[in-house]
Amino acid sequence: MTSTTNVPTIDDLADALDTLRARTPLVHSLTNIVSANFLTNVLLAAGASNAHIDNVHEAGGFARIAGGVLINLGTPDDGTAAAFIAAAEAAHDAGTPWVLDPVGVGGLPWRTGLAADLLAYRPTAVRGNASEIIALAGRGGDTRGVDSADEAAAAIPAALALLEYSDAVSASGPVDYLVGRGRDGAVTGVRIAGGSAMLPRVTSTGCSLGGLVAAYLAVAPTALIGLAAAHTHVAVAAEIAEQNSTGPGSFAVAYLDALYAVDVDALRHRARIEAFELPKKDEN
Template sequence: MSAPSSVPTVPLDAAAVGEALAAMRGHAPLVQCLTNVVVAQWTANVLLAVGASPSMVDNPEEAGPFAAVADGVLVNLGTPQEATVAAMHGAVSAAAAAGTPWVLDPVGVGGLAWRSRVVVDLLAHASPALVRGNPSEILASAGGGSGGRGPESVDAAEDALDAGRALAREHGTIVAVSGEVDHLTDGTRLVRVANGHRWLTQVTGGGCALGALMAAFAATTDDPLLAATAATATYTVAAEVAAERAAGPGSFAVALLDSLATLNPQELTEKVMLR
């Protein structure tokens, strides 16, 4: 493991995280999800449970016009096809023109050449509000790694901090590195969220849905680092609550949706662990 990053840690106030959840629910943002076929239903259910409104418009003819009216956009590279990549470019262009925050989830980047080129092209096209990925994906997106084992990371979050900081500065974005402790940076500030549960890794789309949550929070929060932190905190605190009610990954998935729906700002403020 590399030495700890020199990025200063400036924890955001827990109360601000709870307030961000209340603001997001008050707005009920419309989130366009250009995401992979494996996780589309789960992602939509997570957004509905937390109080946002999902739309899975991902065809080249409609993706751009829809992004222009959406409150937030998720671009997830889990199962890219030529048509959906064209739709992604259209959505990113329209989002950038409209000032709509969009989130990039570079699933599997580094290990597969075509999707890696797609990520490079999307980043060159317009800067996202947030980039969310596992450590191997963040390293590869920054040009410093060869990717993970499919969608699984072979690197630790601490190993990707310097790459995440550089990526954030280059593109003027927030980089969220997932792990046992999630690390989020704007290139200068660093926030660690130490909540979560291991069963999140045993539910298909656990990480992908978090990208959609980040788009929802980015639509209603002025500070994109707070948006990323609040989305991560909401998801991981809800996971901890759900795990207390569940017997395994199957019942945990159902309980997680219930927990996301019933989590309130005060409970989030009390339970979030920011470092």
Template sequence: MTSTAAVTPSAETSAVALERLRETVPLVQSLTNIVSANYLTNVLLAAGATNAVIDNPHEAAFFAGIAGGVLVNLGTPTDFQAAAFEEAARTAHEKGTPWVLDPVGVGGLPWRTKLAAELLTHRPTAIRGNGSEIAAVAGLGGEGRGVDSAADAADAVPAALALLDVAGAVSASGPVDYVVGRVGDAPQTVRVLGGSDLLPRVTATGCSLGALSAAYLAVADPFTGLVAAHAHFAVASELAAQNSAGPGTFAPAFLDALASVTPDDLRRSARIERVIA
């Protein structure tokens, strides 16, 4: 059973989570797609974690038992990888390793939509996707445009709240990110503002956010950790955009910014608001 947040996630709880992440350097097991593996690994290293791409069914279960956090990303799944997803998710749930489901392309592609539904039986610690993906995983529609969202993140909040029956926290990403979780027994929603419009113009940034979420879940409860990952991304991307001429210069600048952001930067600059229904 995943723990719940003691207080509503905030800039302060995000700063404390970053302090813990840098102190412990959690090891993430990434079962991810061929497009994202390199950049995703660099994001984790820059932020203060580390990564191992262990995505075959012979080793996935063993590694899920020793990793600090696990990412299951459905970006370019094969039958071989799908078997590894199952092994890693099952073992992570059994061993208490926090794991993140990133349902890339779910809703518009039937096979991976079915695969995502099967993985939900292993109760992900967190689910992170765009608005269309979150709606689709919840069974509430949500056909995206390939891997891009056709829905606003705010519109996916009811679907995200419904998914709290099987996950500890859920986020829908967009120009404004919405994250839902529980504080005690009560469901709550927060929005994380900020970020840069250059993020979606660089491949693998969304997948990297899923991996960073897995790292934060190794040091914080699901709601706090998921919000902290989004806040770290938002503040770093704003800093990187100040020194970028476009997507090509933004990609390395973002890695530098992830590394340079401090807990005090999150305290000063993270914009996290509770949403009152």
């Protein structure tokens, strides 16, 4: 049974958006070389800001003072891996909310082990595609590079298993599936529809979602509300951008404009968020 009383409401999402814009949280991103620029632009357009600091000498110190931290495993090496651990440990110790985006986990053994090590520092939220979430939970998963070969709904049992380490977990797809603890601690399942088929045709849209999750976690009352607010902001903006574009290039520009333009009225008219029934324990 899912706890419907804990499903984030439109009012919760609207409050999170207003607070994001009022506070302009600073995200500390340790992300891949492909996504750093686009992720920064996404955060600025949405109403937050970004500092990309991924060296081991500064990562821990900055994670302590940032509003939220993103650790993205897109292009790790020995140096950035050490910085990931330093940032995760510091964020955990300081109470800074942080997001683990396990890019490519499952298909590449070294980064899969690194992701498992990072779970020990209890990310506030985990965000990935279905195959990454399944693999991170140790349940297989079929990745094609950084792309998912699994449907998002198939990752629900794995996402529930990852709540042992995190407060909220999401699997992205044409429909996004989120699980997490509500205000009373009960586990809730949330489904968010919308978005655009153009999103996977523009690089770094998924990685930048991880950054937006970190921004919302800095201002939201619960991890589940923060995760849902980020996914909904992206889904609504992508729908608007698709209406104002003709291909991937124009979509990328229109998407940044739409992230900036999304307001409370847009959320109330376009957000498609609902509870879904969680599988029973013996089905996980």
